Amino acid sequence: MSKRARKWVTRAAVGAAVGLALGFAIGWWLWPVRYTNTAPTVLRQDYRDDYVVMVATAYEVEEDLEQARERLELLNPEEPAAPVVELAERLIEADGSTEDIARLARLALALGATTSTLAPYLEGQP
Amino acid sequence: MSRLSSRRAASVIGLVIGLALGLVYTWGIAPVEPVNTYPALLRADYRWDWIRLAALSYVADGDLDLARARLDGLEQEDVAGAIQALIEEHAAAGRLADTLRRLTTLAEALDVHTPAMLVYLHTPMLLPSFTPTSFHPHTPTPSPTSTPSPTPTLPRASTSTLSPIPTPTSKPTRTPRPLTPTPTSPPPFQLTQQEQICEPGQAPHIEVVVRDEHETGLDGVVVWLMWPGGADRAVTGLKPRNGAGYADFDVEPGVSYALGIGELGMPLVTDLRIESCPARKGKEPLLGSWRIVVRGFRPSR
Numbered sequence: 001m002s003k004r005a006r007k008w009v010t011r012a013a014v015g016a017a018v019g020l021a022l023g024f025a026i027g028w029w030l031w032p033v034r035y036t037n038t039a040p041t042v043l044r045q046d047y048r049d050d051y052v053v054m055v056a057t058a059y060e061v062e063e064d065l066e067q068a069r070e071r072l073e074l075l076n077p078e079e080p081a082a083p084v085v086e087l088a089e090r091l092i093e094a095d096g097s098t099e100d101i102a103r104l105a106r107l108a109l110a111l112g113a114t115t116s117t118l119a120p121y122l123e124g125q126p
Numbered sequence: 127m128s129r130l131s132s133r134r135a136a137s138v139i140g141l142v143i144g145l146a147l148g149l150v151y152t153w154g155i156a157p158v159e160p161v162n163t164y165p166a167l168l169r170a171d172y173r174w175d176w177i178r179l180a181a182l183s184y185v186a187d188g189d190l191d192l193a194r195a196r197l198d199g200l201e202q203e204d205v206a207g208a209i210q211a212l213i214e215e216h217a218a219a220g221r222l223a224d225t226l227r228r229l230t231t232l233a234e235a236l237d238v239h240t241p242a243m244l245v246y247l248h249t250p251m252l253l254p255s256f257t258p259t260s261f262h263p264h265t266p267t268p269s270p271t272s273t274p275s276p277t278p279t280l281p282r283a284s285t286s287t288l289s290p291i292p293t294p295t296s297k298p299t300r301t302p303r304p305l306t307p308t309p310t311s312p313p314p315f316q317l318t319q320q321e322q323i324c325e326p327g328q329a330p331h332i333e334v335v336v337r338d339e340h341e342t343g344l345d346g347v348v349v350w351l352m353w354p355g356g357a358d359r360a361v362t363g364l365k366p367r368n369g370a371g372y373a374d375f376d377v378e379p380g381v382s383y384a385l386g387i388g389e390l391g392m393p394l395v396t397d398l399r400i401e402s403c404p405a406r407k408g409k410e411p412l413l414g415s416w417r418i419v420v421r422g423f424r425p426s427r
Contacts, residue, residue, distance in 0.1 A: 008136045015140025016147075023148015033157035037169040040176075044162040050196065054179035057186045061225065071175065 056103040081113030177208035206238040315387040319419035324403035333374040343370025350386035
């Protein structure tokens with residue numbers, strides 16, 4: 001390869017490296033892919049928590065266990081009751097709303113996944 | 127000069143190729159993972175379900191601020207569509223009037239209107255038996271520019287007493303009167319008869335006859351017919367040649383109707399459909415109408 005050709009290739013390689021870096025910066029930082037058809041499972045944690053509380057509340061209004069189960073399966077297809085129990089226990093630790101905990105406990109019970117920590121909330125105010 | 131151009135061309139070609147590869151990789155092969163999203167980015171069906179859940183939660187806790195915070199950042203078109211569908215679905219299914227009244231109150235507060243909600247607006251409402259509390263471990267921020275305030279500022283109602291919730295309205299022409307709940311008292315209207323009418327030459331219709339306890343027709347009773355996507359209202363006694371207490375509606379086959387009586391619009395009959403009459407030999411099958419007879423109680427004066 002002649003010296004001139006080597007210089008040409010070097011310049012092209014430097015240009016490609018700069019372009020690649022620019023592409024990464026644009027694609028991951030400046031102008032990343034914007035998702036618009038997401039599922040509840042990728043909601044921010046606080047929204048996910050709110051989703052679970054709303055499912056438990058809607059279950060009290062509609063009394064439709066299958067629909068509640070289908071909604072929760074969007075968060076955990078294997079164990080739909082797991083997000084309910086996990087949130088209820090987290091709320092108990094954080095001294096959250098007893099009414100929300102009671103609703104979650106009732107839904108967990110209906111889904112056959114209650115725990116000893118939730119039991120007092122099924123019988124009334126602990 | 128040509129050498130300089132050649133060097134520039136090499137840089138530009140390299141830059142373009144690098145940029146293209148970088149974008150292909152970051153947009154196509156390894157795009158950023160969707161995490162920490164918010165409800166407005168949910169797929170359309172999940173977004174509708176989110177709205178339905180927020181509305182049903184409002185039915186339970188009556189917290190308008192919380193409902194607004196949960197719906198903040200969502201398109202008004204989505205909110206309107208989902209709540210309309212929910213109200214119509216519940217009306218057609220003959221859900222509790224209190225539930226429908228709460229849903230319509232929320233719809234009105236959110237500037238959502240659907241014919242099926244007309245019957246439930248501006249009627250007194252009792253607080254539900256749910257204890258009104260809510261879960262607020264977070265401050266939802268659906269988008270960087272929006273700052274919803276989910277922390278309720280409205281005074282919470284006590285669960286030990288029942289009191290009417292004023293229906294939000296721009297024209298405060300009606301003050302809800304206090305109600306004394308009488309859960310054991312009989313409902314003001316009871317279904318006493320539902321029969322299919324098979325008369326040739328008649329368009330499918332639903333006729334309603336409201337009678338008092340002495341079998342006398344009651345005029346002036348409001349009757350509501352609701353179906354997915356609409357509602358109609360009639361008053362008994364406006365067709366005297368059909369007898370006192372009579373009202374009717376023209377209906378269409380293939381639609382599920384719900385019938386409500388009185389100002390409160392309590393659904394008495396649900397899933398009312400126009401069906402074919404039993405076939406008769408040598409005659410074309412007829413579409414049968416319905417005759418609904420309801421017993422009401424004459425209001426005390």
